Amino acid sequence: MVSRIGREIELSPVELGSRLGKKVEINMASGSPDPATIPVKEIEKAYQEVLAAKGSSSLFYPGAGGQQELIDEISRYLPEIGIRSKDPVVVTSGAQHGIELLSKYLLDNDPIIVENPTFVETFSAMKLRSSVVLPVNIDSKGISVDELDKLTRITRPEVVYVIPNCHNPGGVNLSDERRKRIAEIAEERGFYVIEDDPYRPIAGCTPSPIKDYDKAGRVIHVSSFSKILAPGLRIGFIIANKEIAEKVSLLEQLDFSTSTINQYIVSYLLKTGLVTSRSKNLHLHYATKMKVLIDSLTDAGLTDFNEPTCGFFLLLDLKRDAFRVLEEANKKGLVFVPAKGFFLRGGETKARFSITMPNEEQIKRGVEILKNVIKDVYA
Amino acid sequence: MVSRIGREIELSPVELGSRLGKKVEINMASGSPDPATIPVKEIEKAYQEVLAAKGSSSLFYPGAGGQQELIDEISRYLPEIGIRSKDPVVVTSGAQHGIELLSKYLLDNDPIIVENPTFVETFSAMKLRSSVVLPVNIDSKGISVDELDKLTRITRPEVVYVIPNCHNPGGVNLSDERRKRIAEIAEERGFYVIEDDPYRPIAGCTPSPIKDYDKAGRVIHVSSFSKILAPGLRIGFIIANKEIAEKVSLLEQLDFSTSTINQYIVSYLLKTGLVTSRSKNLHLHYATKMKVLIDSLTDAGLTDFNEPTCGFFLLLDLKRDAFRVLEEANKKGLVFVPAKGFFLRGGETKARFSITMPNEEQIKRGVEILKNVIKDVYA
Numbered sequence: 001m002v003s004r005i006g007r008e009i010e011l012s013p014v015e016l017g018s019r020l021g022k023k024v025e026i027n028m029a030s031g032s033p034d035p036a037t038i039p040v041k042e043i044e045k046a047y048q049e050v051l052a053a054k055g056s057s058s059l060f061y062p063g064a065g066g067q068q069e070l071i072d073e074i075s076r077y078l079p080e081i082g083i084r085s086k087d088p089v090v091v092t093s094g095a096q097h098g099i100e101l102l103s104k105y106l107l108d109n110d111p112i113i114v115e116n117p118t119f120v121e122t123f124s125a126m127k128l129r130s131s132v133v134l135p136v137n138i139d140s141k142g143i144s145v146d147e148l149d150k151l152t153r154i155t156r157p158e159v160v161y162v163i164p165n166c167h168n169p170g171g172v173n174l175s176d177e178r179r180k181r182i183a184e185i186a187e188e189r190g191f192y193v194i195e196d197d198p199y200r201p202i203a204g205c206t207p208s209p210i211k212d213y214d215k216a217g218r219v220i221h222v223s224s225f226s227k228i229l230a231p232g233l234r235i236g237f238i239i240a241n242k243e244i245a246e247k248v249s250l251l252e253q254l255d256f257s258t259s260t261i262n263q264y265i266v267s268y269l270l271k272t273g274l275v276t277s278r279s280k281n282l283h284l285h286y287a288t289k290m291k292v293l294i295d296s297l298t299d300a301g302l303t304d305f306n307e308p309t310c311g312f313f314l315l316l317d318l319k320r321d322a323f324r325v326l327e328e329a330n331k332k333g334l335v336f337v338p339a340k341g342f343f344l345r346g347g348e349t350k351a352r353f354s355i356t357m358p359n360e361e362q363i364k365r366g367v368e369i370l371k372n373v374i375k376d377v378y379a
Numbered sequence: 380m381v382s383r384i385g386r387e388i389e390l391s392p393v394e395l396g397s398r399l400g401k402k403v404e405i406n407m408a409s410g411s412p413d414p415a416t417i418p419v420k421e422i423e424k425a426y427q428e429v430l431a432a433k434g435s436s437s438l439f440y441p442g443a444g445g446q447q448e449l450i451d452e453i454s455r456y457l458p459e460i461g462i463r464s465k466d467p468v469v470v471t472s473g474a475q476h477g478i479e480l481l482s483k484y485l486l487d488n489d490p491i492i493v494e495n496p497t498f499v500e501t502f503s504a505m506k507l508r509s510s511v512v513l514p515v516n517i518d519s520k521g522i523s524v525d526e527l528d529k530l531t532r533i534t535r536p537e538v539v540y541v542i543p544n545c546h547n548p549g550g551v552n553l554s555d556e557r558r559k560r561i562a563e564i565a566e567e568r569g570f571y572v573i574e575d576d577p578y579r580p581i582a583g584c585t586p587s588p589i590k591d592y593d594k595a596g597r598v599i600h601v602s603s604f605s606k607i608l609a610p611g612l613r614i615g616f617i618i619a620n621k622e623i624a625e626k627v628s629l630l631e632q633l634d635f636s637t638s639t640i641n642q643y644i645v646s647y648l649l650k651t652g653l654v655t656s657r658s659k660n661l662h663l664h665y666a667t668k669m670k671v672l673i674d675s676l677t678d679a680g681l682t683d684f685n686e687p688t689c690g691f692f693l694l695l696d697l698k699r700d701a702f703r704v705l706e707e708a709n710k711k712g713l714v715f716v717p718a719k720g721f722f723l724r725g726g727e728t729k730a731r732f733s734i735t736m737p738n739e740e741q742i743k744r745g746v747e748i749l750k751n752v753i754k755d756v757y758a
Contacts, residue, residue, distance in 0.1 A: 001537060002626075003508070006484040009629045015443060031440070038435035047426040056417040059611035061410070064394060093472065093636030100634040105385035125633045129382070158380060232438035232639030247381075250388045254504045255479040257472030257636035260611030 005128045012121050013341035025333035026366040027357040031168070031312065033202075034356045037285060038230045042274055043265065050264045062260040065249030066091025066237070070263045073270040074237055080276050081200050085211045085221065088245035093258040094236040095198045095224035100125045101248045102159075102194060102220060102238065110158035113151060113191075115143045117315070117342035117350070118161060119168045122196055126161060135344035138167065140306045142174030145181045152189045159192045165206050166199035166311020169342050169352035173309040176207035183213035193219045198236070201228035201275070203310040204283035217241030225266050227312075228278055233262040283310060289355040289363065290314070296367035302374075314353045315339060318374070322351040325370070328377050334369040384507045391500050392720035404712035405745040406736040410547070410691065412581075413735045416664060417609045421653055422644065429643045441639040444628030445470025445616070449642045452649040453616055459655050460579050464590045464600065467624035472637045473615040474577045474603035479504045480627045481538075481573060481599060481617065489537035492530060492570075494522045496694070496721035496729070497540060498547040501575055505540060514723035517546065519685045521553030524560045531568045538571050544585050545578035545690020548721050548731035552688040555586035562592035572598045577615070580607035580654070582689040583662030596620030604645050606691075607657055612641040662689055668734040668742065669693070675746035681753075693732045694718060697753070701730040704749070707756050713748040 017029030050058050065071075071089050078085070092098035099122045107129035114123055116135030127133055134155060136147045143162055152160075162182065164174040186193045195210045200223065211221040217240075224236035235258070238248065252258070269275055290308055297303065297316065304317035318325050322338035329335070339350035358366055396408030429437050444450075450468050457464070471477035478501045486508035493502055495514030506512055513534060515526045522541055531539075541561065543553040565572045574589045579602065590600040596619075603615035614637070617627065631637070648654055669687055676682065676695065683696035697704050701717035708714070718729035737745055 001485075001487045001489055003484060003487040005630070005633075006487075006626055009626065009632070011629060012632055015632060018440070018442070035435040035439075038438050040430055040434050040438065043438065044427060044430040047430075048423060051419055051423040051426075055419050056414040056609070059417050059419065059422065059609035060414075061397070061605075061610040062613070063397070093634065093638075096633070096635040105382060106380075108380045108382040108385075110380055121632060121635075128633075226440075230435070230438035230640075231440040234441070234636055234638045247385055247388065250390060251384070253388070253391055253394055253500060254384075254475070254507075255472065255634065255636065256475040256500075257613055257634065259472075259613045259638045259641055261609075262638055262641070 008128055009124070012124060013337055014121050017335065017337040020330065020335045021357070024330065024335045026335070026362045026369070028334065028336045028353045028366050030354055030357045032231055032356055033227050034285065037282060039274065042269065043230060046265045046268045050261065050268050054264060058261045058264045060260055062256060062258050062263060064252040064256070066258065067260065067263045067267065070267040073267045077270050077275060081279055082206070083209055083211065083221065083239070085214065085239050087239045087241055090238050090240065090245050090248050091258060091263060092236045092238060093234040094226055094231070095196060095222050096122060097234070097257065098222045098236050098238045099194065099196065101251050102222070103129050105244065105247050105251055106159055106192060111155055113148065113157045113160040114344070115162060116344050117169055117339060117347055119163060119196070120341045123161065126159060133344060138170050138172065140172055142167065142172055142178055145178045148182065149185055152185060152191065157191050159194055160186065161194045161196065162210065163196045164210060165197055165203045166309065168311070169313050169315045169339050170306065171308025171311060171314050172306050173206055179207055179210045180213045183210050183219055186218040187216040191218065194222060195219055196222045198224035198227055199311045201279045202282045202286060204287070206310065211239060220244060225275070228275055228282065229266065229269060233265060234259065235262050235266045286311065286355065289360060292360045292363045293353065293355050293367070296364050300367050300371040302371065312354050312356050316351050316353060318349050318351050320349055320374070322349055325351070325373055325377070328373040329369055332369045332373065334366045387507055388503070391503060392716055393500050396714065396716040399709065399714045400736070403709065403714045405714070405741045405748070407713065407715045407732045407745050409733055409736045411610055411735055412606050413664065416661060418653065421648065422609060425644045425647045429640065429647050433643060437640045437643045439639055441635060441637050441642060443631040443635070445637065446639065446642045446646065449646040452646045456649050456654060460658055461585070462588055462590065462600065462618070464593065464618050466618050466620055469617050469619065469624050469627050470637060470642060471615045471617060472613040473605055473610070474575060474601050475501060476613070476636065477601045477615050477617045478573065478575065480630050481601070482508050483630055484623065484626050485538055485571060490534055492527065492536045492539040493723070494541060495723050496548055496718060496726055498542060498575065499720045502540065505538065512723060517549050517551065519551055521546065521551055521557055524557045527561065528564055531564060531570065536570050538573055539565065540573045540575065541589065542575045543589060544576055544582045545688065545692070547690070548692050548694045548718050549685065550687025550690060550693050551685050552585060558586055558589045559592045562589050562598055565597040566595040570597065573601060574598055575601045577603035577606055578690045580658045581661045581665060583666070585689065590618060599623060604654070607654055607661065608645065608648060612644060613638065614641050614645045665690065665734065668739060671739045671742045672732065672734050672746070675743050679746050679750040681746070681750065691733050691735050695730050695732060697728050697730050699728055699753070701728055704730065704752055704756070707752040708748055711748045711752065713745045
């Protein structure tokens with residue numbers, strides 16, 4: 001009998017956007033990092049060096065939980081991106097895989113709370129194992145902690161899922177004060193916080209993670225090398241209390257999906273200092289492009305958005321059906337992601353624009369197309 | 380609330396063996412291919428060529444279901460290893476990941492049937508989602524089809540899990556006639572057969588897969604490049620009817636774990652003909668080593684085993700508690716895997732010996748240690 005997950009899985013709007021994006025001139029749908037930032041030469045050298053030094057042992061089966069060498073390098077790297085937690089690190093095949101493993105472990109048809117809007121792909125892994133999903137709104141400072149406080153007085157979620165930095169799709173950062181409060185409420189009410197933080201390495205200056213305020217083992221930090229190095233390596237990690245870390249490691253026996261050699265590649269690039277130096281600089285590249293998008297939208301009179309603090313995404317209220325606008329924009333060579341799928345409540349008129357694939361000129365042209373579509377179709 | 384999978388997952392005996400194996404001189408526990416066979420140079424060249432030709436696009440997010448280029452290359456390769464099925468191919472992070480995805484999709488606390496013994500790691504992914512697990516014995520011709528026939532007259536399994544070639548841990552091949560019968564019974568009784576066939580590329584001459592007899596879309600073929608190239612790439616695939624292939628592709632959105640660049644590496648190595656030429660020759664290497672093991676055991680008077688047809692493993696009946704024998708052997712520098720964990724019924728005195736890590740001299744020495752342990756401890 002097909003399982004519930006099997007019955008309910010759907011093509012995500014992000015995946016749909018990514019398929020459309022491959023066919024158009026201006027792709028503002030992609031969640032991939034800017035191709036120009038991917039350190040292809042350094043990665044090529046890393047494969048050479050690792051294969052020369054380790055030979056066939058870099059191509060064996062991965063151990064469940066990750067290669068010790070990579071775990072050690074990650075532990076050394078964490079303070080450099082402002083993470084002080086001393087909880088164990090488990091290597092995963094990217095952040096998405098980490099959240100899939102955590103959902104598989106923690107959720108048994110339990111209630112969960114997510115941000116409204118939230119990242120739809122990671123959310124799916126949780127939703128398909130939940131009885132009820134309760135949304136809490138975000139504003140320019142991230143998830144509303146007052147709403148979360150009220151809601152967790154009257155409900156008992158197993159997991160609260162939060163994206164604290166460069167929110168996808170919201171663009172905003174969670175304030176320092178709210179991070180602290182979330183950890184406190186989690187401890188008091190006994191739920192787990194999944195802190196999904198793949199953007200931290202490219203976020204520039206940003207508050208300490210929620211995990212740093214975690215006194216009761218209630219916060220699980222999920223991260224990735226996808227934005228700071230390359231998504232195609234599929235290497236990420238989680239930081240969790242000992243029990244969860246051990247169980248998630250064991251669960252990796254079920255899929256054994258994390259490439260051994262790619263673990264050594266990331267380990268090598270951490271050791272050479274490449275990841276650290278990129279963590280110091282890469283945010284400027286994205287900030288420059290984001291400024292072009294913000295300025296272009298402002299010039300075009302499209303101003304219904306929270307200004308993104310960092311990252312790849314800006315969430316714009318088009319004030320009209322976003323799928324309809326996409327349909328017209330697509331004809332003129334622009335693709336973005338209608339944001340309805342990211343929302344549990346509302347969102348029909350919102351759209352996620354990414355700055356990663358287009359260059360500055362294309363961002364300007366994309367906004368021009370958007371402006372004209374809105375003018376022509378809704379004059 | 381921790382899920383059933385979270386509560387019931389355990390350290391597998393294979394993983395345990397692999398951890399022990401790292402510390403001893405003669406490792407006959409490992410399921411990894413012989414390190415000497417891993418084409419390190421060719422893989423290194425492949426990384427160079429792919430990165431030079433494709434640049435950052437080889438390092439983007441993987442699409443759910445696999446890169447089209449790799450799917451096309453696999454489809455061209457299939458007839459070369461005797462697979463004629465025209466059903467769709469879905470790329471996975473190795474066979475283990477394929478079986479995890481299939482279990483996630485197909486099983487909703489349903490009865491399943493597995494071979495006794497069966498491969499414990501893939502089995503876990505199914506067991507943790509099943510209500511009842513029914514064992515069917517294997518003999519020198521693989522799973523007993525008469526037993527399967529009888530059992531499926533009175534039970535309704537959702538899945539029957541079969542390892543047709545170079546059985547792990549049994550060493551045997553399923554006979555041609557039984558393959559045909561299994562596909563017929565599956566069609567008649569309406570269950571799915573998961574045909575786990577990662578050894579086919581190194582099996583030499585072997586009968587057509589069960590999948591080739593599948594007229595009703597009831598057989599799912601699971602395969603891997605782990606044995607023919609390298610396990611550390613984590614690339615495998617499944618062949619299934621259109622509906623299952625589509626759903627499993629969608630389920631990959633939940634973990635997105637399959638490295639993009641490694642997909643291109645395998646695609647490149649298929650294109651250059653390396654995989655094909657290895658498929659023609661590599662079985663001889665293992666056959667030679669297996670003969671050393673068989674001869675040494677026979678000389679030592681340890682003859683309670685079915686002679687393996689191909690692959691890595693020989694299942695020996697030690698006629699005494701295998702954990703106890705392992706304990707003593709370990710002290711003398713030999714590790715193997717006690718096979719109890721592979722059995723649903725019996726197996727306490729059986730042990731799985733692998734020929735991949737030790738060289739011929741070490742195989743002989745390993746058998747010598749085994750013989751002495753048995754003599755000393757049980758004199």
